[in-house]
Amino acid sequence: MHPRLTLAISIMEAFAIFAYAISGLIEARKRRLDVVGAFLVALATAFGGGTMRDVLLSRRPFYWVQHQDYVIVIFIMAIFAPFLLRTTTRLFDQRALLIADAVGLGLFSISGTSIALDAQMPAFVAAMMGVVTGVFGGIMRDVLCNEVPLILRDSRPYAVCAFAGCWLYLGLDWLGLEGVYNVLASTGFILIARLVTLKLDVRLPH
Amino acid sequence: MHPRLTLAISIMEAFAIFAYAISGLIEARKRRLDVVGAFLVALATAFGGGTMRDVLLSRRPFYWVQHQDYVIVIFIMAIFAPFLLRTTTRLFDQRALLIADAVGLGLFSISGTSIALDAQMPAFVAAMMGVVTGVFGGIMRDVLCNEVPLILRDSRPYAVCAFAGCWLYLGLDWLGLEGVYNVLASTGFILIARLVTLKLDVRLPH
Amino acid sequence: MHPRLTLAISIMEAFAIFAYAISGLIEARKRRLDVVGAFLVALATAFGGGTMRDVLLSRRPFYWVQHQDYVIVIFIMAIFAPFLLRTTTRLFDQRALLIADAVGLGLFSISGTSIALDAQMPAFVAAMMGVVTGVFGGIMRDVLCNEVPLILRDSRPYAVCAFAGCWLYLGLDWLGLEGVYNVLASTGFILIARLVTLKLDVRLPH
Numbered sequence: 001m002h003p004r005l006t007l008a009i010s011i012m013e014a015f016a017i018f019a020y021a022i023s024g025l026i027e028a029r030k031r032r033l034d035v036v037g038a039f040l041v042a043l044a045t046a047f048g049g050g051t052m053r054d055v056l057l058s059r060r061p062f063y064w065v066q067h068q069d070y071v072i073v074i075f076i077m078a079i080f081a082p083f084l085l086r087t088t089t090r091l092f093d094q095r096a097l098l099i100a101d102a103v104g105l106g107l108f109s110i111s112g113t114s115i116a117l118d119a120q121m122p123a124f125v126a127a128m129m130g131v132v133t134g135v136f137g138g139i140m141r142d143v144l145c146n147e148v149p150l151i152l153r154d155s156r157p158y159a160v161c162a163f164a165g166c167w168l169y170l171g172l173d174w175l176g177l178e179g180v181y182n183v184l185a186s187t188g189f190i191l192i193a194r195l196v197t198l199k200l201d202v203r204l205p206h
Numbered sequence: 207m208h209p210r211l212t213l214a215i216s217i218m219e220a221f222a223i224f225a226y227a228i229s230g231l232i233e234a235r236k237r238r239l240d241v242v243g244a245f246l247v248a249l250a251t252a253f254g255g256g257t258m259r260d261v262l263l264s265r266r267p268f269y270w271v272q273h274q275d276y277v278i279v280i281f282i283m284a285i286f287a288p289f290l291l292r293t294t295t296r297l298f299d300q301r302a303l304l305i306a307d308a309v310g311l312g313l314f315s316i317s318g319t320s321i322a323l324d325a326q327m328p329a330f331v332a333a334m335m336g337v338v339t340g341v342f343g344g345i346m347r348d349v350l351c352n353e354v355p356l357i358l359r360d361s362r363p364y365a366v367c368a369f370a371g372c373w374l375y376l377g378l379d380w381l382g383l384e385g386v387y388n389v390l391a392s393t394g395f396i397l398i399a400r401l402v403t404l405k406l407d408v409r410l411p412h
Numbered sequence: 413m414h415p416r417l418t419l420a421i422s423i424m425e426a427f428a429i430f431a432y433a434i435s436g437l438i439e440a441r442k443r444r445l446d447v448v449g450a451f452l453v454a455l456a457t458a459f460g461g462g463t464m465r466d467v468l469l470s471r472r473p474f475y476w477v478q479h480q481d482y483v484i485v486i487f488i489m490a491i492f493a494p495f496l497l498r499t500t501t502r503l504f505d506q507r508a509l510l511i512a513d514a515v516g517l518g519l520f521s522i523s524g525t526s527i528a529l530d531a532q533m534p535a536f537v538a539a540m541m542g543v544v545t546g547v548f549g550g551i552m553r554d555v556l557c558n559e560v561p562l563i564l565r566d567s568r569p570y571a572v573c574a575f576a577g578c579w580l581y582l583g584l585d586w587l588g589l590e591g592v593y594n595v596l597a598s599t600g601f602i603l604i605a606r607l608v609t610l611k612l613d614v615r616l617p618h
Contacts, residue, residue, distance in 0.1 A: 028358075034410035036365050037358035051262075056463075058472060060264060068330045082412060124480045139556070144345070146354040148558040152440075152449035159448050204446035206494060234564075240616035242571050243564035257468075266470060274536045288618060350551070352560040 012187065013063075014070070016107035021046040021074045023101050024141050025081045031145050039078035041144055046074060048137035053112050053129050057119050098198060101138060101150075101158075106190035109134035109162040110183050113169050123170050130166035135159055155203045158194065165190035218393065219269075220276070222313035227252040227280045229307050230347050231287045237351050245284035247350055252280060254343035259318050259335050263325050304404060307344060307356075307364075312396035315340035315368040316389050319375050329376050336372035341365055361409045364400065371396035424599065425475075426482070428519035433458040433486045435513050436553050437493040443557050451490035453556055458486060460549035465524050465541050469531050510610060513550060513562075513570075518602035521546035521574040522595050525581050535582050542578035547571055567615045570606065577602035 024045030028038035047064045054062055064071055112133025116126035135151050135158070142149040151158050169186035177185070230251030234244035253270045260268055270277055318339025322332035341357050341364070348355040357364050375392035383391070436457030440450035459476045466474055476483055524545025528538035547563050547570070554561040563570050581598035589597070 031354060031358070032412055033358050034361035034412055036363070036410055037361075040358065040365065055261060055467060056474070058264070058470075062262070065327075065331050068328075071330075071334070121477075122480075124483075125477050128483070143349060143555060144355060144358060146352065146558065148443060149556060152443070152445050152452065152556060155446035155449075157448070159452065204448055206444055206446055237560060237564070238618055239564050240567035240618055242569070242616055243567075246564065246571065261467060264470075268468070271533075271537050274534075277536075277540070349555060350561060350564060352558065 012107045012183070013111055016104040016111075017046045017070055018073075018077075019101070019104040020049075020108070020137050021077060023104070023138070025078060025085065027141050027145050029081065029085050035078055035082070038081055039075055041141055042074050042078055042081075043071065044144060045137045045141040046070070048140035049108055049112070049133040049135065050137075052136040053115065053133045056132065057116060057121070057129065059115070059119060099195070102191055102194040102198075104137075105134045105158065105162055105194060106165060106187040108137070109166055109190060110169050110186045113166045113186075114179075114183065117170075117173065127163060127166040127170060130169070131159055131162050134162040155206065157197045157202060157204055160204070161190050161193040161197065164193065218313045218389070219317055222310040222317075223252045223276055224279075224283075225307070225310040226255075226314070226343050227283060229310070229344070231284060231291065233347050233351050235287065235291050241284055241288070244287055245281055247347055248280050248284055248287075249277065250350060251343045251347040252276070254346035255314055255318070255339040255341065256343075258342040259321065259339045262338065263322060263327070263335065265321070265325060305401070308397055308400040308404075310343075311340045311364070311368055311400060312371060312393040314343070315372055315396060316375050316392045319372040319392075320385075320389065323376075323379065333369060333372040333376060336375070337365055337368050340368040361412065363403045363408060363410055366410070367396050367399040367403065370399065424519045424595070425523055428516040428523075429458045429482055430485075430489075431513070431516040432461075432520070432549050433489060435516070435550070437490060437497065439553050439557050441493065441497050447490055447494070450493055451487050453553055454486050454490055454493075455483065456556060457549045457553040458482070460552035461520055461524070461545040461547065462549075464548040465527065465545045468544065469528060469533070469541065471527070471531065511607070514603055514606040514610075516549075517546045517570070517574055517606060518577060518599040520549070521578055521602060522581050522598045525578040525598075526591075526595065529582075529585065539575060539578040539582060542581070543571055543574050546574040567618065569609045569614060569616060572616070573602050573605040573609065576605065 021042040024042035025038050027045075028041040031037075033041065043064075047062070050063045054060065109130040113126045113130030115133075116129035121129065138151055139149040142151075147153075165186045168189050169182055172182045172185060227248040230248035231244050233251075234247040237243075239247065249270075253268070256269045260266065315336040319332045319336030321339075322335035327335065344357055345355040348357075353359075371392045374395050375388055378388045378391060433454040436454035437450050439457075440453040443449075445453065455476075459474070462475045466472065521542040525538045525542030527545075528541035533541065550563055551561040554563075559565075577598045580601050581594055584594045584597060
């Protein structure tokens with residue numbers, strides 16, 4: 001059905017989902033939400049981007065409908081989050097949130113672009129769908145927690161990294177690079193671009 | 207078409223819609239919104255959950271498209287809300303908001319689960335759709351009023367009651383209990399679970 | 413395909429899109445968002461209403477998928493927005509935001525009603541879809557910027573003007589007035605109704 005979505009991508013998407021879920025749990029912790037509130041925010045963060053993409057592409061079933069086990073694992077994570085995060089408060093600060101976000105950003109954006117291409121979307125729409133998949137979960141997390149979304153607030157490049165990586169994927173795909181290698185290269189590009197611009201404190205103009 | 211949705215459920219859904227619309231009007235009142243703002247918040251609260259469920263299930267037409275009379279009644283409620291709520295300020299406080307919510311929560315969650323089952327969804331997805339139907343209207347109400355959604359803020363069990371009731375419905379359905387009795391039993395369970403946990407001040411861990 | 417959507421309407425929709433995009437850029441400026449944040453808020457403001465309408469009507473492709481050039485122009489506007497808006501701070505105040513909104517409101521609402529009619533929706537739903545198309549972009553803009561949506565906060569008639577204009581369009585359509593003249597008349601009605609009620613400081617009751 002989806003030749004681009006091989007096992008390697010599935011494994012990487014699992015990592016991305018947990019990275020986003022954790023960023024949701026950290027945000028929920030800051031807002032002092034209870035275990036169910038934290039679970040719902042983690043769920044929205046992890047699956048919001050992909051679900052939005054699938055609604056826009058009229059694509060069914062949703063990822064979380066096909067992979068119910070992820071929902072259950074996130075529920076368990078939410079139950080143990082207080083204990084996990086309480087003992088590691090120093091580790092899971094603003095910085096950890098940014099790194100977990102960067103990991104998810106690359107994987108989600110590229111898988112979103114790949115899925116949009118498989119749905120016969122033109123290149124530009126595929127790149128936009130990649131960015132939507134990458135950033136919409138975080139926007140939902142912040143809207144639910146009543147904050148201006150981090151992606152809008154923070155002038156360090158975020159959506160730009162995702163957008164550039166999606167075009168890299170499209171370019172390498174056009175050049176005929178095989179699916180999995182292309183996903184690895186483009187995802188790595190986004191991850192490195194994000195972490196390097198963070199390290200160098202590159203900022204977009206206001 | 208929908209054998210599970212008999213007259214009894216339709217009547218109950220009408221009660222649920224008005225309960226949610228009123229909770230929207232109360233929230234709009236607190237924010238000092240005008241009559242149109244109150245109407246839109248009441249509309250989002252009453253139909254937000256069902257519309258979200260139908261978008262996720264690719265189900266059309268929406269409930270409010272088929273039942274335009276409800277939209278008109280809510281509009282009339284919004285016009286008279288200032289007079290209604292002004293004279294009864296003491297009655298319609300935080301407590302009334304919680305009780306109106308509890309009535310709607312049970313009815314919406316079970317009807318959502320029932321509709322998802324009719325759409326051939328697996329049990330787990332049906333339970334999730336029930337919770338979405340039950341809680342998403344309130345989330346929209348609070349996001350529109352620029353608050354962290356009550357469901358996330360409040361550590362008293364809310365989504366948990368809905369989720370347990372949806373599984374009770376699924377269990378009784380699996381045991382072969384007929385539609386209407388099952389709806390009544392499961393809805394009653396959610397209502398009682400919500401009110402009892404409120405009364406006993408049960409709180410979920412942070 | 414859509415006999416009601418002639419060239420004249422397309423040109424007017426372009427104006428509406430830029431009017432809404434600018435209102436998004438002004439809001440983004442107030443929040444001190446960077447260029448990408450401003451672009452995303454402008455995009456959500458300009459295309460949020462039409463995209464919501466199309467999701468509700470199960471209509472594809474989206475306007476911004478068919479008209480990628482608009483997305484690119486908005487991106488260029490976002491890049492130059494700091495320079496544009498910085499030099500004209502005095503011009504682009506709250507008042508400019510309200511006028512840009514009024515222009516877009518009329519054009520979007522009527523085009524939304526027209527599209528819903530073409531999709532064989534009943535009159536009431538067509539009027540609601542017009543209002544959704546007109547106001548949802550602004551709601552998304554304000555939710556993203558973490559404010560109670562202007563449409564809910566502000567007691568000056570806004571959605572009411574759009575709703576009345578949509579019914580005027582439906583009435584004139586029923587009387588047999590030809591597409592483009594009807595669009596011009598109804599859009600003009602909304603624009604004038606909005607500006608006149610603003611000038612006279614008409615306010616809806618709380």
